[in-house]
Amino acid sequence: MKILIATYWLIPHVGGVWVYIQDLKASLEKLGHEVDILARHPDENSYYIVNTGRRVEKKLFRPLIEKKIKAVYASQPIPIDPWIVDQEIEFCSYALAASYLGLRSYDIIHAQDVISSRALWQIKPDGVPLINTIHGCLATDFWVSLEGQTPSDSIWKYACAREYYGATSSDLAVVPTQWLHKTLGSYLVPGDHMEVVPYGMNIEHFLQRTKERNSFRLPKDNCNILCPARLDKVKGHSSLLDALYLLKQSRTDWRCLFVGDGSLREELEAKALHLGLSPYVVFAGSRNDVPALMRQSDIIVLPSLNDNQPYAVMEAQLASKPIIVSDAGGIPEMVQHGQTGLMARAGDSGELSRCLELLIENKPLRNRIAKNGHSWGLKQWSLPAMTDRIEELYGQLRSNKHIRKALHPPKHPAHHGSKICTYFRNAYQMDIPKSFSIVDDHIVGSILFQANQS
Template structure:
């Protein structure tokens, strides 16, 4: 088969969805299939097929559409939120860009978000099956981003909520089959759109466990040696990841235990705000910003405790990696994480946003080495039995065969 894996976002990209895409591509190619990955270039200047000399200029398309669509939107909807206007322009740009590529040459198209699924549903050949893997809840992520950035007032919330939920609906209805990595996400979508239940299936992520273990043995880059217990958080510095709550919890932890250091691995829009918060909480001796790294497996091996304080999550690769790295994990009960961690058996859970509970969980696991080792062992055994990338690819191929048979 010739397969197109398509994303509305940047490819390549440091994040779980691109990890899924690249591992799926490799696995499918090992089975003899031809696979292309479509997305926005890292510079956001062109839409391209990754590692192929095929692209179209995004900015030229965007400007042409912007000149036509914005006056019309402002005329018909004078009070529309600016983000909606920008997103509509972006959506039409994505559709126009996809039309430049030879979509008819593919046997299967596999979308990686509701945005590109909606666009593909409008421009692809009708006979070509479209499968979508949904990696997160688009509507809640957008609303959280606009709210935390101060770009959304209460008066605007209802209209924007209806708009983003409609984007989710259109992406789902464009898809012949919808894959979610967690039951939580499946339930969230079907609670809003129950008619989609029959076309939804849960299939957890997989990862190349042996390759990850090999990378764990590589030498660390630019890390100060320490005798303190190392807490590590590997997540982009985004409001949705809950770093502010983590730092406030660490400030409480510092009052009773100071024999630790926390590594924040990743980068993002919250970096400067978080650095200011570290200074105001007097955590400068306890928190290090390591930025984006290409030695995360080795960092995880060196660390003692993994923490992920997210406000919203689905089936995070960061948590999968920590479990394979044999770390004790402390995570919020956001999204699909309770499907990956059983409290007091394979890790510790705490309520979303509860800094007191997070601080207490960290304190307990710092002081109790036996608990830490037991949780790490149980978590590792559970993950090793579940996260085979070979089995993930096998499941996806069966999904492809299912929609092809229907067609």
Template sequence: MKILLATYWPIPHVGGVWSYLKQLASALESYGHEVDILGYDEENLSVGLYNQGRVIQREKIIPIINANLNEKNYPEMYANFLVKWTEFQRYVYELSAAYFGLEKYDLIHTQDVISTYCLSRIKPKDTPLIATIHGSVAHEIRLQLETVHKSDTSDMARSYYDILENKGATSANVTIVCNQWLKKILTNEFNVPEQQIKVLHYGFDTEQFLLKSRQQSTMLRPDNKKVILYAGRLVELKGINFLISALRDLKEIRDDWVCWIAGTGEQEAELKAQASSLGLDHHIIFLGKRDDVPSLLKQTDIFVLPTLIENQPISVIEAQIAGKAVIASDVGGIPEVIEHGVTGLLTPAKNTAMLTNNLNLLLSNNKLRKLLGSNAKKWGMTHWSIDSGMLKLMEIYKGVMKGRSI
């Protein structure tokens, strides 16, 4: 089959959806399928077929949208910046996809509610559409509306994203989620029919990951220091500012550690300034964009994810396969993949005191730290089997392809 994997989110980037897309594309190609990947670039300035090098610049399409979505006709949309931005961006995405053409694909597999809704509107009627939802956009927006995007029209924005969540999650033939947490959100809050949802956790290519972990990294752990690692986007929802605050308190207790922060994002400058203002310049090292996270993990003692909301983080899966002790927030789907005190430690989101205590505990107790890492690896090597995950996914593919001639 010729398959389109599509996401509204930028590609490539550290962790998350991009890691899953690369792995999925590779697995599908190994089965003999032909795969294209559609998404925004990292600056959200163009939409492209990543593997083909075909790109459409946003600036080429914006005039078309402006001519139709003007403020006179849609004043309610212009009243909220976030809503206007998303409407314009999703139309850029939709028109770009239409320009590339969807007729050649036997199946489309989207990775979020926005790309699902967009492509459902323009794909050929008989082309099967499967959606894997990696998190709740509406829930993430609600957190942002309390802080960075707070305005007099926040209620309107919340309603807009709630509708978008419903439309995206119901526009596919089958909607896949990886845990019960997200299934409950979609069925209870956004009226997605339960029979439409399949619960299927990510498979993970452990063999390929372990091979990459053996490659030499340009970063080398310092002598006589333990390494704490965060890898992911540097955005508000990841709670990295709370990690930095916890590290300030940890410094008052002990000095035998360094924290590597791998990734880029809109909060990068702000987080660097925070670390510097707290006197952590020599304790926190911002590594920027990295493609050697497996090698970084090999040198790591503790992996930390201080996130405020999360579905099923690839970064935690990688840390488990690497056999590292994980400290993560007790939010979203994380409690379904970490058993507190057995395969990692769970910490209430935003609770810097508890985060400091857990970091100090694992830095002090080598036996516990190694036991948590060993338990996590044993569980992860079985639970995250890519073969099992792909077999279940292919059954879903076959189900939606029934009756369609290839």
């Protein structure tokens, strides 16, 4: 088979989705398949086929799309939030870029997020099956990040609609956890549209990476705590800093290394300074030597407020390191409290602090949890098992043995942007379906026109 793995996210990047894509691609190629990757380029101004370098700049599409979408939305009786407008412009740009780079040669398309899935579902040729793996819930992450604030009604409706339409814009959706299966069900995604397939990892490759030499040296006279996660509100770093502040009141024989970057870095560094934690914590930024840093660490901590099946937990277990996690999202499916890790309630800094203190002072417990976690990880995180199941699902879709369970409501019959599509078909020989519309076939267009007709 010739397979296209597609994502809206920037590739390459440091994160679980990129690890999943790389491992799946390599495993499928070992089975004899040909695999391409479609993603946004790190320059944020273009889209490309990662493994071949074929590339198209966003400016080829965006000006025409932007003009049309803004004109249509400006004519609506209710103003549309500028953030939503920009999201739809990005969404449509991705769809046209995929068409420009070409989709007809693929036997199957495997999208990796709700944005790319929705875009490719609308622009792909008929007869090419599309499966998606949903790695998390953007709407739930957004809600958690608000920290109790109430979003505008239009933005929240858009977030929920994007989740539903993105997950169901496929012949079948794959989710890694029962938690995500249930969560997407709360956004009305039919349960029988989803298949639970837990992640797998290239265990041998990861263990080799733990032995690599690196320039960062952690102090040997303290207990070293590692928190490997992007600096995002849903990852719970603020709660961890509060826990470390409480820990500092009773002992100071530890250091904590934050590995990851993000928009919260300045805020978190300021909070660490305010709490008097600067001598005890280090913000190391984004690094590609996390496996080697895990080997040097004594404890791994992941205090997420919302998460699905984080690779950091899998990696800690395989690296034979004791881990402290929160009970957020799908994490309880990965860790048995007291056996393969310790678990604190999400956002409870006091409970998290007590877990840290317990592992720091009890080395036999650390060793037992590390050993149990390693044994569990070797059995649970099998990459061949994951790949075999994914390949089996590909086969079912290609042989029409799977009947799609999700049906979308009818769209408004107008087709805004038909002249734009005709222009691109003629100027660049792009294979754009006649049904494709710049506005109407997208989430916001559907919601707006349904509202107007009610």
